[in-house]
Amino acid sequence: MSPTLRVAVIGAGRMGADHIQRLHHRISGAEVAAVVDIDEARANAAIAGIEGAVALTDAQAALDSPDVDALLIATPGFLHHDILLKALERDIPILCEKPLTPDAASSWEIVQAEAKLGRKRIQVGFMRRYDAEYAQLRALVAGGELGELLMLHHQHRNPDTPAGFTNEMLINDSVVHEFDAIRFFTNEEITSVQVRLGKATKNAPAGQHDPQHVLIETESGVLADVEIYVNALFGYEVATQASFETGIVSIGNDSGPYVRTAGKWGGNVTPGFEERFGAAYDTEIQAWVDAAAKGELGGPSAWDGYATAACCEAGVEAQRTGQKVAVKLNAKPSLYS
Amino acid sequence: MSPTLRVAVIGAGRMGADHIQRLHHRISGAEVAAVVDIDEARANAAIAGIEGAVALTDAQAALDSPDVDALLIATPGFLHHDILLKALERDIPILCEKPLTPDAASSWEIVQAEAKLGRKRIQVGFMRRYDAEYAQLRALVAGGELGELLMLHHQHRNPDTPAGFTNEMLINDSVVHEFDAIRFFTNEEITSVQVRLGKATKNAPAGQHDPQHVLIETESGVLADVEIYVNALFGYEVATQASFETGIVSIGNDSGPYVRTAGKWGGNVTPGFEERFGAAYDTEIQAWVDAAAKGELGGPSAWDGYATAACCEAGVEAQRTGQKVAVKLNAKPSLYS
Amino acid sequence: MSPTLRVAVIGAGRMGADHIQRLHHRISGAEVAAVVDIDEARANAAIAGIEGAVALTDAQAALDSPDVDALLIATPGFLHHDILLKALERDIPILCEKPLTPDAASSWEIVQAEAKLGRKRIQVGFMRRYDAEYAQLRALVAGGELGELLMLHHQHRNPDTPAGFTNEMLINDSVVHEFDAIRFFTNEEITSVQVRLGKATKNAPAGQHDPQHVLIETESGVLADVEIYVNALFGYEVATQASFETGIVSIGNDSGPYVRTAGKWGGNVTPGFEERFGAAYDTEIQAWVDAAAKGELGGPSAWDGYATAACCEAGVEAQRTGQKVAVKLNAKPSLYS
């Protein structure tokens, strides 16, 4: 029997609890060894029914435990930096939910620490890369069957936003996925961001200007744009249309049972990201577990976390100023090339 | 200026009134010269606003008029036989709404009369042949790009039926279109019909067993089947899926604006045959007018009317007996080959 | 019999020839009385088979003819101004293919001349307004069932461009349709235009930067964007996705027979604008003929022609400068409100 990867999950909120269930019920070769949450009751609730798992309130305790082989970080982003540095010291495989850290400067520190360690230990939770359609679009770009990629049109629509979701979070929490997706499709860095604000929905909470139109350029001049619309009510929709030299590709179309009744044809819109990307999360975590077991971490790296953090900073400035803002990146350490 | 085809329309009911408006407003090169209806008020109403048109109560008066160049027959089917014979005597172009006549024997008399005349003067109103998708499917069969056609699956669904719609009319009024479509796609005659009766909807009027499953064979052994379902409530749907040796073709899919709202994606189902086949009616009538002007009538012929009448007779017997019933046809006069 | 509208068609090139055939073969209540082209052979060819039509080489001759009731102008745009002024003097119904004139200043002269005349005599050939889906999207905006319209994403893709198609023509000949469509959907004027130039296809002729991304704002702040891509090779595609407060609407989706063969599912892309908008042209011309017969011209007006000319001027400047350029309009004469 193969050795099982014993994972400590840091953070037992919505994403953390999801990952705990995933690791316990659907992922092969891994088990939940520990759950860390400052809310002890929440940590205890999260391990209910998971034989052998312990509930802790301090990440250091998990890092010190000889029963922990790997770390899955699902706390709020502002807590990532310190845990990441400690985990890099322990030199174990880490899956860090996005964002790597909330800003480019602190992300850069993580990149430098990992580069100094000299081996990739961090994978960032950009799970869309594990969605079959995203991978197929990237393969179409790389393969060249349709010529060069010229433009990308992204739509990112949520039914609504949780309490406390700020105007900056449209960029930092939502468009961040599109930044990574554009980098993933093109295999290029993003060079500038601009944000257009126009007519807004009355269904957004105070403080949010929703929707927004985000204009993005990449190194080779691919023009991308994102409609970010987070109080769209009708459901969840994440789609991309890509224009190539000899064709157009669309991903993220509706699917599922097709019904004709009461004068209408159609089906159900995906209600949220769990339904849309649940299988991608499973694939992501299984891939991370398999790679961690072999000591060969792949997937989105700390560099990807840093680069998207830089895009988000530029995006928030663009949102504030209305101007085109350049994205500036430090030189990429050789570990990531 | 080209001479205008002066058309007498016999019957000012729903179909007749539609055709009068069509001839007056949308068809080039024709005008409504006369409208005949035994209900004088209805005839008068039908010519309102059409300068130069006269209202008559007797078809013979229209046939006798020197101002009438052509006949469009839109009366109930049981009246067609006599008018057709008289119009053939007058030797003018005729568009006869389906059915040619209500039974194979009387249709055969029309075929013989026209064959004796020696020129095609009758076109039967199987307007689906003028729908672009129907023509494309026929072309795919004829062209052979997908190999031989092997099977046809037809769905014919109406939201509901008018008062007085009998169980036999499921065959005679609705499946008759599918009989002609199968003959049109395959360019073959139908050799047998069988009808399966199973679970029925509670939404059908008394006397109708709805839906029914009609099994059809053609000369070369193409197996077709039709779901005829005339109280389907949700809307109007007429579709065919064709299985070829190297591919599958579907026509009659939903289209139009695509909306995502309230958790659903989709669009509006076509409400009725006018919306689904309105353009085909326009094309049919324009083609008939153009051909009539040149004296070269094409389109579905009296033979097609006779052959489908024979299919309907077999279909009604099959409906009653549950058995496979052979379709028997007289030898085809050379006029139609 | 109703009187027939006797139309003189000015210009017997591609569009003119199409309209001549349309008027002769498919439009009810109109006939081609004259065709004017400086190329006499082309004019003669265009009237072949049209009884009663005369070929002329001078528009004035058509305007002077007592046998001409109405004018359809299908010459290159730079010739429109003079013919329009003369036709307004004659005070007859005019259908002028877009553009009204090539620039805002000369369009404004036409608007003023018509306003002085005091009745609408000019309809501009923005035929998309007669496409069923365009009308349905406008109705959805006006009706408010989906709340306020917030954003519009347009794609306008051609397989290729004719010889001599310049970079400015991407705006003046292609995006001009989108300018009008945005004005039609929103029932608002456009207030600014910006153009982004990024990675370009190698399949464009020298001098064209293709594709381009055009950013547009309307009076109420609706943000629109257009991917204009005129050497897209794969076929013709004109589509819009509209984001409302409670839903998303897409028009311009692919349709037609659906085939599965050789490992692929799908259908044929529309090859060109004739196939995509042929029915809209028929509807447009029939509506114009019907309105002209009653002396009640509706449809896109000279004001629409002027306003889109102003958008085009701003668009070409935006294309050159990369800056957001305001669209400035004179006050709208009361005739158009």
Next chain:
Amino acid sequence: MSPTLRVAVIGAGRMGADHIQRLHHRISGAEVAAVVDIDEARANAAIAGIEGAVALTDAQAALDSPDVDALLIATPGFLHHDILLKALERDIPILCEKPLTPDAASSWEIVQAEAKLGRKRIQVGFMRRYDAEYAQLRALVAGGELGELLMLHHQHRNPDTPAGFTNEMLINDSVVHEFDAIRFFTNEEITSVQVRLGKATKNAPAGQHDPQHVLIETESGVLADVEIYVNALFGYEVATQASFETGIVSIGNDSGPYVRTAGKWGGNVTPGFEERFGAAYDTEIQAWVDAAAKGELGGPSAWDGYATAACCEAGVEAQRTGQKVAVKLNAKPSLYS
């Protein structure tokens, strides 16, 4: 840590090898303890890289092993009967790939043996029940939102067949899935089967009449039909259209990236059942492992295996005779109600 279900896989052919990889790489809570194949080399190859697994050539050795908790049977169907009886004696959870056994009489012996044991130990590998769309269609039938289910139209198309695939296997290997699906959707037994043979493809191996049209009835009179077409070349397609009293539901539609290029719109057809139902296999096996761990086997039962075996017998007779053949079932033991 939870105890792990130690599974012996009997048969290391295509399906067996797939399941071994699935259990090892993707299923949580289970491990491959043993692989049995009469071909020792194949058994050894199948356990390569799976620490702790043993290769055996005799199923009895696996059943005797104290390291085996459960059995997955993936041998050819004619070997199932004996292994099942022995495994029932050992009283461990069994997943038996379809068919339960090759004929109704031997299946009935299994049903009786399990009924005598008094607990459900056998799950049959009708994995479509674990496909999300199949489950959704069943829920629509059960929920009644669309009224009663009236008709089912199934299409089952394979690109080609493996060597040795006989005419009877169209029923026994392919339509058997549709028999189970119809029983699953309707929650009723099938009462009769009829088979229509018409025009056949030239692409089938000698001895196969392909396609065939299979007509099926259920207890309440639902009429189902299946186009079984196993040399359809274009790809794999398994779809159902269901007609209800107030609507129509289609499952199995094409999906995935949508490409417009070279005059075509569309995407890739699923090449085979692994791509179409791979996720359903994962869900099926995970559900079986989870249930086995709790001793609460659910899913398709030995009764389902027996009932479909009876349908297949009737289907093969119907294929031979062209007649409608009744399906006769013994009384259902209380264990299965």
